[in-house]
Amino acid sequence: MMEMGVSIRCHTMLLWAVIFCSLLCFTSSTNLEDPNLCSHWESYSVTVQESYAHPFDQVYYSSCSDILKWFKCTKHRVSYRVAYRRGQKTMYRRKSQCCQGFYENGEICAPHCTESCVHGRCTAPNTCQCEPGWGGNNCSSACDSTHWGPHCSNRCQCVNGALCNPISGACVCSRGFRGWRCELQCEPGSYGHGCQQKCQCQNAAQCHHMSGECRCSPGYMGAFCEEHCPAGKHGPQCEERCSCHNEAVCHHVTGECSCPPGWTGKLCSQSCPQGTFGPNCSHECQCHNNGLCSASSGRCLCGPGYTGDR
Template sequence: MPTLGHTSKLGATTMKALSAQTLDITLRSLPSVGCENDYWGPHCSNRCQCQNGAKCNPITGACVCTDGYQGWRCEEPCEHGYYGKLCQLPCQCLNGATCNHETGECICAPGYSGAFCGERCPSGSHGPQCEQRCPCQNGGTCHHITGDCSCRTGWTGSVCAQPCPLGKYGSNCSKDCSCRNGGVCDHITGQCQCAAGFSGRRCQDDCPVGTFGPQCNQRCECQNGAKCHHINGACLCETGFKGPNCQERFCPPGLYGLICDKYCPCNSTNTVSCHPLSGECSCSAGWTGLYCNETCPPGYFGEGCMLPCSCTNGADCHTVTGACICAPGFMAGFGKEDVGIHRPAVISSLGKDQNRGGWQGVDCSILCSSGTWGLGCNQTCLCGNGAACDPMDGICTCSPGWRGEHCHESCPDGTYGLECRERCDCTHADGCDPVSGYCRCYPGWTGQYCVL
């Protein structure tokens, strides 16, 4: 069997024509000539020049590259984008990643992850291999590559740790606040938070009359027409009054004027006081007029008769308490506290709980319950046989088939219906039903009128 001696016996032209792949197959099929590693040639005297773990042909010295390398001496890694045996496999990596020239494993660029580097870093991480934690605070998000923070509305700073500076709000703190009178705006929404004593969308208004302080939620306690300061609640007294709440008159009771030398002209019994400067009368509940000597006109009650009554169905209103005095046929009920005039048909209209014994309503809006009538609904109906009585006068309204003052009398023969006004129309019958008018036929007769 012939053996290969050296390269010249194979033919130089033939060797050059062999591709690397053909050469590899050929070399693998050749019998071993017994050279030690890293040597080749007829006398195994030539040292192999192959690099990166490649083996050389023991006869020719040609290099057989390992995966990921190329070149005569296997000194070059695969070109960018290729890997593996003979550098013929294309890389599958994305987003600027490189692949291992031997295995094809993707080496992701900063900010990406996954087998083929097709995914961005998970939320909260960034950088090479997504190993760096995002430093952003207050809901800020970081760039998956650089880690730079994008702040939520109302926040600023390299890690979104600071709210917008005073006077700014919104996305990137780019909007100007429009609050007035010392109000500050919410760094996120821009909504104004007003200083004590001010209100309105832009804090442009003083507190409404009668209120003061933070959020205008405190009630003024000033009396006698005094106004209170919208910020601190201090009372600004009208002329003629003094005290922290303007509750004191300069003049003694019964006197008025600049030097308190005039007598009040008011009816002393019906008057609360007179103005210390002008002498104008302040009337007690139930009284009105220049000198408090006139009772309230119908429909009004209270101090100076300024409050409108809320009674209905013709009820009168008590001039002092506003209690409703119900007309006959209507009722109201006392509540947990008896107020107004203590009579069953009288109830205060001042808005307290008004339920006792099943009665309800405070303004005489409820008719007397079935079976009662009259003032205070304290009269008992005497109507019989299902008749209804008028809640105001007790007059009975008889059911069909009945008559009489108290509906105790049946309709006379030959009549029926309401007030017995209908006439029976029967032929061979013993009269008709007093309620329905249906004929009571004699034996042997039938039909609506007993003619069959």
């Protein structure tokens, strides 16, 4: 009976060892500390051989007073012996696998995106983290001209038609502008892309900050404003007509008349007063004896009976 008890205990310990190993010996290549790793218990059946105490009827003889049985009576007692049988045992084991929305990728549980992230990476189930300059659910849409950065979430600050870098947000200025927002025109004397070109305008003409075209000062004309207005014209863009008389010269800027000798007045329409001659009638005649003085040259025209320069 003692041997039978020891054998039963040994088989029971072996069974529990199998169960314990099934609980602890489950391995996975995934890092068990991965926050995206989920675990659950699952059951399974195994066929085991188990021992049990099998009863049987044991017959033996003992002395008795029955003369008919020759003083030898038959007796019965129940005894037990170790027996074996096959049985099904339900086991439990812990199973670890990536949580829903994740898949096993080496030693980590990586998120899964149904749509592939074209210009970005999958950071959560069906969630793309776009690279700067790209947006949309799967990062396939380039930022428009007014937005930049990841998911095109930043608004451009550029002005005056400048282009916005979709990655950094830096402004690429149009011709004729400068500044971090392209809010400033080129400094006087420069124009074009990056304000790198030098103006060629003359005579205090203004240079267009974008094209470099010269805006002539009043009285000048030509591609670089290097020429005076033509005769008879003056003022801005040489569009005003001169009003001078008697072949007076008109100033190309102001239109002021420069009178020829012998003429005076704002429009040079008046002859010099008697006794004066020359430019602006600034000289006095030197003629004597009633000689007439030429208003232009001052030459004396002698009266009857007189001769000589004066």
